[in-house]
Structure formats: C-alpha cells, structure tokens
Amino acid sequence: MLDELIYALSKDPFNPQLNFEVAVEYEKADQIASAVSFYLRTAEYGKEWGDVYVYTSLLKLAKCFNEQTDRLTTVANCLMQAIGYDPDRPEGFFLLSQFHERQGNWREAWVYARIGQNVSGDDFGYNPLPTDVGYVEYALDFEEAVAGWWLGRRDESIRIFNELLSMEISDEYRQAIEANLAVIL
Secondary structure, three states: OHHHHHHHHHHOOOOHHHHHHHHHHHHHOOOHHHHHHHHHHHHHHOOOOOOHHHHHHHHHHHHHHHOOOOOHHHHHHHHHHHHHHOOOOOHHHHHHHHHHHHHOOHHHHHHHHHHHHHHOOOOOOOOOOOOOOOOOOOHHHHHHHHHHHHOOOHHHHHHHHHHHHOOOOOHHHHHHHHHHHHHHO
C-alpha cells in the first residue's frame, strides 16, 4: 500500500490528500519522523480554507509530537494552528482540552471543553475526519467534568459523569468515569 501511494505521490507531489495518506501509512508503520514530514507537507500544500486534510494533519502532528518528550509547546502550537485553521470543528478543542487536562491546567482544560461543546452542537453538520484522532461525541463532556471537579464544580461534575454513564459509551470512558466518581464521592 505504501509503495503504491509513494508512486502516486511521485507523479503528483503537491497533492495534499496523497501526502496525507502517505503520512497515515508511515504512522501506522510507527515511522513517526516520516509521518511528521508528510503531515507537514499536507498542511503546507492544502490550499482551500477548511480543507479537512490540512486540519487533520495539524491534529495528527500534535499527536506525533506528543509521543516525544519535551515537545509540549510544539503540541500546543499544532493544536492551536488546527483550531485557527477551522474553528468550527470540535476535535481540536477536545485535543487541546485533553492536553491541558494532562498537564494539570484545569482552567484551560475546562474552557476549551466548553468552547468545543459550542461548536459541536446539534446544528453542527458533522463531517468525519479521514482518520481517527480520538474524538467521540461525549469526549468534551468528559473533559468538562474532569476539569470542573478540580475547579470546585463537584456537583456539576457528578451530574455530567452520571449523564455519561447513562449513555452508550466506550469501556475506556466508562472505566475512567467510574474511577473519577470513586475519588469524588
């Protein structure tokens, strides 16, 4: 598959979608430096505003850099670039909220979760990304509840967690919610 994509890319080297597909294949092969190179090419060659490949590449760059140590500023910059590029999508806000939650920046995590919820509302015409970045529709609510607890919003966090438990959610989130509730209660 990768050989075919590279051959196609050799005939059309400035095609953002082909660069993106090559990046995804390199990332699957755990060749992160090569993946980063092609995600950067995608972001550089994407010309149309709101191009889903450019947006997704910026999110994937953040993921790639996050796997390295001491790249926190680069990760945050990639996520901010993605949000600046397409502020009407929720995934960037989720990843930025999650990033700040993992750093213990509770106010930032809570604020980005709340903003992300506003862009993922009912009238958001969801167009899925060309690859998974870890976003699910209830992820922003989860981030709000986690960060909110640390900000003194205990009752609100418990309410959100209980609402999430009543939904069909992944086992990973269900276990995280139950662990959080065990600490809060």
